[in-house]
Amino acid sequence: DGGITQSPKYLFRKEGQNVTLSCEQNLNHDAMYWYRQDPGQGLRLIYYSQIVNDFQKGDIAEGYSVSREKKESFPLTVTSAQKNPTAFYLCASSAGGLHTEAFFGQGTRLTVV
Amino acid sequence: AQSVAQPEDQVNVAEGNPLTVKCTYSVSGNPYLFWYVQYPNRGLQFLLKYITGDNLVKGSYGFEAEFNKSQSSFHLKKPSALVSDSALYFCAVRAIWMDSSYKLIFGSGTRLLVRP
Numbered sequence: 001d002g003g004i005t006q007s008p009k010y011l012f013r014k015e016g017q018n019v020t021l022s023c024e025q026n027l028n029h030d031a032m033y034w035y036r037q038d039p040g041q042g043l044r045l046i047y048y049s050q051i052v053n054d055f056q057k058g059d060i061a062e063g064y065s066v067s068r069e070k071k072e073s074f075p076l077t078v079t080s081a082q083k084n085p086t087a088f089y090l091c092a093s094s095a096g097g098l099h100t101e102a103f104f105g106q107g108t109r110l111t112v113v
Numbered sequence: 114a115q116s117v118a119q120p121e122d123q124v125n126v127a128e129g130n131p132l133t134v135k136c137t138y139s140v141s142g143n144p145y146l147f148w149y150v151q152y153p154n155r156g157l158q159f160l161l162k163y164i165t166g167d168n169l170v171k172g173s174y175g176f177e178a179e180f181n182k183s184q185s186s187f188h189l190k191k192p193s194a195l196v197s198d199s200a201l202y203f204c205a206v207r208a209i210w211m212d213s214s215y216k217l218i219f220g221s222g223t224r225l226l227v228r229p
Contacts, residue, residue: 006156033217042119042203042221043157048214056214090156098145098207098215099164104156 003027006091006105012113013078013085021076021108023091029103030096032074036060037088037107046089049074050096078110086112115140117206119220126194126227134189134223136204146187147205148178151222157203163187174198194227201225 004025013019023032031050035043045058049068063082068074074093078085088109092102118137126132138144145164149157161172168180178189189202204220 035219043219045216045218048216050214058216088154092157092217094217098209099162101147101159101162102157102205102217103159104149106156107154109154 004091004093004103004105006089006108008108009106011108011110013110014113016080018077018079019110021078021089021091021110023074023076023105025072025074025093025103027093027095027103028071029093030071031094031102032068033092033094033102034058034064034066034074034076035090035092037090039088043090046076085110115206115208115210115218117204117218117220119202119204119223121223122221123224123226126225128196128227128229129193132191132194132198132225132227134202134204134225136187136189136220137185138187138204138206139185140206140208142208144187145207146178146180147207147217148172148176148187148189149203149205149219151201151203160189160202194225196227196229199225199227 007022033048034046047066049055052071065077090107091105094100094102147162148160151157163170163180171177201222203222207217
């Protein structure tokens with residue numbers, strides 16, 4: 001099946017820990033995105049990557065880091081510097097052109113315990 | 114500033130009635146506009162998009178959207194609502210931003226409740 005896969009579906013983090021969320025796509029898409037969604041709120045852009053080995057900060061990049069070493073993978077690390085990490089994280093990919101729609105993974109729900 | 118606005122947090126409609134979910138945008142240059150739907154604890158699903166051409170765009174599940182350049186709007190519509198249409202709807206825009214990137218920016222979402 002072609003698609004975009006996020007793992008794990010649920011993740012619990014202790015205070016002060018770094019955690020990494022996985023995002024893999026087999027759609028051969030150039031662009032990939034990470035969004036954060038808080039309860040009852042919209043999506044806020046954390047990081048995006050338009051091509052391998054390149055990525056840019058979105059609107060709320062502080063406390064997060066990413067890498068794009070392979071076209072199909074765009075992992076997100078939530079660092080201890082992120083003071084309020086509990087949220088629903090969504091990864092998306094698109095073919096990269098202005099007119100192309102994005103395809104989303106099923107999300108990872110991160111909870112700080 | 115370039116942005117997308119969904120002025121209604123929630124829209125309530127009776128099953129069988131027409132529905133409209135509003136979206137306005139502010140971008141420089143030509144906008145590429147999208148609608149997505151999200152069911153609880155799931156990712157977003159693409160519904161439809163406007164690129165160019167006919168201002169009325171038809172999409173999945175009987176939804177359509179009307180692009181109005183003079184009003185900078187891209188409202189989502191459906192002639193006859195179903196209870197199963199109840200979900201969270203997001204409008205999004207992609208444009209060339211000042212840094213020459215083409216980020217995909219979302220509105221805050223509108224919850225649609227269709228009552229039987």
